[in-house]
Amino acid sequence: MTLFTRLFPPDRDSRVAVLFERREISYAELRDETVRVAALLAELQISPGDRVALLLADSPEFIASFVAVSAIGAIAVPINLALRREDQLFILRDCGARVAIIEGQLTSSLCDQADAPAELRQVLVVRGGAVGNSIKGIKVHDFQSAKSSAQIVDTHFADQGKAALDADAFILYTSGSTGEPKGAVHSQADIFYTNETYCQEVLKLRAGDRLFSSSRLPFAYGLGNAFTFPLLNGFTSILCREKPSPAVVSGIFSDFRPTIFFGVPVVYRRLLEHHRNVAAVDTSSLRLCVSAGEALPGHLGEAWQDTFGVQVLDGIGSTEMLHMFMSNHDGELRYGSSGKLLAGYEARLIDHEGIATQPGAAGNLWIRGGSSALRYWDRPQASAQTFIDGWVRTGDLYLQDGAGFWWHMGRGDDCFKSSGQWVSPIEVEGVLIRADSVQVAAVVEGRDQDSLSCVCAFLVLANGCDRKSAEWEVRSLCQSSLPRFKQPRRYIFVDELPYTATGKVQRFKLREQIKELESPESQVQGH
Numbered sequence: 001m002t003l004f005t006r007l008f009p010p011d012r013d014s015r016v017a018v019l020f021e022r023r024e025i026s027y028a029e030l031r032d033e034t035v036r037v038a039a040l041l042a043e044l045q046i047s048p049g050d051r052v053a054l055l056l057a058d059s060p061e062f063i064a065s066f067v068a069v070s071a072i073g074a075i076a077v078p079i080n081l082a083l084r085r086e087d088q089l090f091i092l093r094d095c096g097a098r099v100a101i102i103e104g105q106l107t108s109s110l111c112d113q114a115d116a117p118a119e120l121r122q123v124l125v126v127r128g129g130a131v132g133n134s135i136k137g138i139k140v141h142d143f144q145s146a147k148s149s150a151q152i153v154d155t156h157f158a159d160q161g162k163a164a165l166d167a168d169a170f171i172l173y174t175s176g177s178t179g180e181p182k183g184a185v186h187s188q189a190d191i192f193y194t195n196e197t198y199c200q201e202v203l204k205l206r207a208g209d210r211l212f213s214s215s216r217l218p219f220a221y222g223l224g225n226a227f228t229f230p231l232l233n234g235f236t237s238i239l240c241r242e243k244p245s246p247a248v249v250s251g252i253f254s255d256f257r258p259t260i261f262f263g264v265p266v267v268y269r270r271l272l273e274h275h276r277n278v279a280a281v282d283t284s285s286l287r288l289c290v291s292a293g294e295a296l297p298g299h300l301g302e303a304w305q306d307t308f309g310v311q312v313l314d315g316i317g318s319t320e321m322l323h324m325f326m327s328n329h330d331g332e333l334r335y336g337s338s339g340k341l342l343a344g345y346e347a348r349l350i351d352h353e354g355i356a357t358q359p360g361a362a363g364n365l366w367i368r369g370g371s372s373a374l375r376y377w378d379r380p381q382a383s384a385q386t387f388i389d390g391w392v393r394t395g396d397l398y399l400q401d402g403a404g405f406w407w408h409m410g411r412g413d414d415c416f417k418s419s420g421q422w423v424s425p426i427e428v429e430g431v432l433i434r435a436d437s438v439q440v441a442a443v444v445e446g447r448d449q450d451s452l453s454c455v456c457a458f459l460v461l462a463n464g465c466d467r468k469s470a471e472w473e474v475r476s477l478c479q480s481s482l483p484r485f486k487q488p489r490r491y492i493f494v495d496e497l498p499y500t501a502t503g504k505v506q507r508f509k510l511r512e513q514i515k516e517l518e519s520p521e522s523q524v525q526g527h
Helices: 003-009 027-043 061-073 085-095 106-108 143-148 162-166 187-202 220-232 246-256 265-277 299-308 379-388 425-432 467-481 507-513
Strands: 015-019 023-026 051-055 075-078 097-103 122-123 139-142 168-173 183-186 210-213 234-238 260-263 290-291 311-319 324-327 345-350 361-370 391-400 406-413 414-416 420-424 437-449 453-461 490-493 522-524
Touching: 003 061, 003 187, 003 220, 003 522, 015 027, 015 061, 027 143, 027 522, 051 061, 051 085, 051 183, 061 075, 061 220, 061 246, 075 085, 085 106, 085 168, 085 183, 106 122, 106 425, 122 490, 139 143, 143 453, 183 187, 187 220, 187 290, 187 311, 187 324, 210 220, 210 246, 220 234, 220 260, 220 420, 246 265, 260 265, 260 361, 265 290, 265 299, 265 311, 311 391, 345 391, 345 406, 379 391, 406 425, 414 453, 420 425, 425 437, 425 453, 425 467, 437 490, 467 490
Parallel strands: 015 234, 051 075, 051 097, 075 168, 097 122, 122 139, 210 234, 210 260, 260 290, 290 311, 453 490
Antiparallel strands: 015 023, 168 183, 311 324, 345 361, 361 391, 391 406, 414 420, 437 453, 490 522
């Protein structure tokens, strides 16, 4: 079965597929919307293999458009609305999209006469915005009126078998946490594999479940959370167009009563702060919480469970693997770890010399499983370096303990040598955030007064804490908890860390900022 046929069997017609802006949208209504979008794309002469960009908020239009694109054999390219305009244009150019389905407020910026991507020919505007005949050769249509008048052809939805399942179906771009984003090319079959592995093994959906994700649909994590997992199994997804601030997420909890919530560590931290300092967060409907994106600090998971009585199951996945391949499980949980390897995946650890590590030693994580991307879009060299004989080099450093739990030691390209010995930033950060005065921390390689490599820590202080007292606390804590070569020699205090749209710390930006932030007011020299 293809994605369309799996999502819309007749016996689901009356069920609620999506809750969106106080509307209940049934599976039948969502199917009809999908059919009309496919008909519109066919009239625009979109052919198999053509790329269709989706710059849409989390909405029924996103889901219908994504499924419609795959149904006609084209390739969907979701693009995050939170990205800078320059990054959105980069992805549009990189994938060579012929058609873009966009939110109205993006019309002028994406169709700017000076910067419009050369391949882009048609723009469909979903909610308002300027609609005209053309802008620099780009024809701009009103999405609603165009699809209402499209001629429906049922043959678009015939089940085309394994060939359709294994063909290029969508491209998800990496978050850019380490630099320029790359497009991971996935098939429909990858979606079904994540449903049969992570969703079945960890979420174990049951009657009455409503799923809500603060991570958005253009990301691999959000695509599974808010689209494929609930809808492939006949449940309900809660979608929200607004930025997932603590107040917005808290309102969703109160108004729509989700049973499973998906977030990233920074969202859990901000919700806890909101609950403590602003207004109570009602989590009484939740039976399960999930975290991914980057490692969930153990103390943060424990604080959430202590406060709300709900477990947070941390795990790890990647854009290249589509969703999670390791996870903690309900009743089998160790905060600070990424849990255990899921059935259907294999893992191995390789050291910096390319040799398999000894048991209990850290190494570079390689993963193999049926949800792996086919390649990077138009990046043969990067593809050859990442996708090797069925394995995917994740770029993460891990170790596995004797009980089978996996522990994230940081990104391989974030690690560096200080005093000739390897330093994992995440290990140092785990010590720093134990300080009462520290809200969040990030560690990168810096240089001391002698231009030698050293550990440099960026710190965001907790409310009401001053730098002088924080300096003494973190210095004392590091001296008692870390060997000398891992202790930060430089501390830089900042108001906020730079994050990607997926909630990951952009360490490369911190490295770029080190020289700018070197001043007596912002830097405290350690020993």
